[in-house]
Amino acid sequence: MTCITTPGHGIVTDTLIMHGIVKLFHVDKVRRIGDRYEICGDFSKMGEIVEIIKEELEEYSRNSNVARYSIYLGKILDSNINVSVTDSWLKSFAESLNEIKDVEKAYTEDHKVRYKEGRSKSKALYNLYLPLGFIYGKYTVDNYDAVTKEYRVCGKCFSLSNLGLIFGTAIIRYISGNNADVTLISLIPEDEMERDELLLIERFVEGKSENINIELTLKSVLVYALSFGETIYSFDSKVDALVWRLEKSGNFQRALQPEIFDITSLLDKIARLKSMSPDYTKILTLLVNKDYGDQSILDDLAEFLLFGGDYYRVIREITFFINRINRLNDKVTKGIDLEKFANTFIELGKD
Numbered sequence: 001m002t003c004i005t006t007p008g009h010g011i012v013t014d015t016l017i018m019h020g021i022v023k024l025f026h027v028d029k030v031r032r033i034g035d036r037y038e039i040c041g042d043f044s045k046m047g048e049i050v051e052i053i054k055e056e057l058e059e060y061s062r063n064s065n066v067a068r069y070s071i072y073l074g075k076i077l078d079s080n081i082n083v084s085v086t087d088s089w090l091k092s093f094a095e096s097l098n099e100i101k102d103v104e105k106a107y108t109e110d111h112k113v114r115y116k117e118g119r120s121k122s123k124a125l126y127n128l129y130l131p132l133g134f135i136y137g138k139y140t141v142d143n144y145d146a147v148t149k150e151y152r153v154c155g156k157c158f159s160l161s162n163l164g165l166i167f168g169t170a171i172i173r174y175i176s177g178n179n180a181d182v183t184l185i186s187l188i189p190e191d192e193m194e195r196d197e198l199l200l201i202e203r204f205v206e207g208k209s210e211n212i213n214i215e216l217t218l219k220s221v222l223v224y225a226l227s228f229g230e231t232i233y234s235f236d237s238k239v240d241a242l243v244w245r246l247e248k249s250g251n252f253q254r255a256l257q258p259e260i261f262d263i264t265s266l267l268d269k270i271a272r273l274k275s276m277s278p279d280y281t282k283i284l285t286l287l288v289n290k291d292y293g294d295q296s297i298l299d300d301l302a303e304f305l306l307f308g309g310d311y312y313r314v315i316r317e318i319t320f321f322i323n324r325i326n327r328l329n330d331k332v333t334k335g336i337d338l339e340k341f342a343n344t345f346i347e348l349g350k351d
């Protein structure tokens with residue numbers, strides 16, 4: 001077993017590269033060290049997923065519609081708020097996939113220096129597009145300007161971060177006219193994690209790419225995204241969620257600084273809610289409904305599930321909410337068992 005280190009391009013890119021490596025190689029263990037990861041395993045043989053993606057990219061070069069319908073390439077399109085770069089992005093991806101080799105020798109601690117990565121004009125390197133790891137700098141908000149701030153990386157970092165985007169993130173989009181919000185969520189070990197759980201955190205997000213109709217806070221998006229699909233019951237290791245958002249307003253784009261949430265107990269609470277109150281996901285769907293939705297209630301619900309607090313308030317808000325919709329359209333709320341939901345919440349509140 002050998003250990004390698006992610007290059008240090010910031011927590012977003014390093015997280016994506018880590019997920020790309022986990023998807024591609026036989027990884028036994030990942031340890032998080034600050035914004036980087038130490039990854040131990042066998043890097044001599046690559047999974048065949050690379051060939052499948054290469055084939056799709058080849059088809060794309062003949063017919064660009066292919067990307068939209070591909071579950072893999074579609075994920076890149078979904079993450080990207082700057083449509084004008086899609087074509088060069090996918091072409092670079094195809095090219096860079098041929099450069100994933102000798103990962104073991106490449107990913108030493110000084111990788112970034114050795115490969116001359118960073119703000120650079122080198123044509124031998126690849127431009128790291130905004131969703132793959134914008135440079136958000138010292139401040140919470142940083143305006144993105146492709147000309148002055150192009151950040152370039154080697155073909156390994158580029159292809160692996162794309163694979164990480166495809167297999168290691170959930171993507172939630174909100175589009176309204178000329179504006180768009182894209183939130184990306186990646187699950188990561190708080191400290192360290194072994195193979196089985198690493199595969200599980202990827203399986204949990206890889207199929208998730210969704211449009212929503214109302215604008216939500218980061219914590220609401222997180223709770224919403226983790227509540228649908230497969231339920232993960234328990235982890236031996238502690239799990240964090242890395243959440244970051246890109247915003248487009250007309251021609252102006254920006255990336256918000258990523259946030260990390262400890263979701264170990266959130267996952268457990270969601271699992272219990274789903275098994276004890278089958279209407280939980282139905283209520284969530286109503287909270288983000290275009291006509292009836294209410295993001296402030298979802299925010300209070302998310303706040304409680306993530307950090308604890310006043311569960312009576314959440315129960316009260318949801319009861320009012322459902323009753324209000326019920327008066328408008330009782331077909332929508334038909335069969336919702338509010339009492340069961342409230343009792344489940346009281347149980348969770350006792351923790």
Ligand SMILES: [Zn+2]
Pocket residue numbers: 007111112115117153154155156157158
């Ligand atoms: Zn690199």
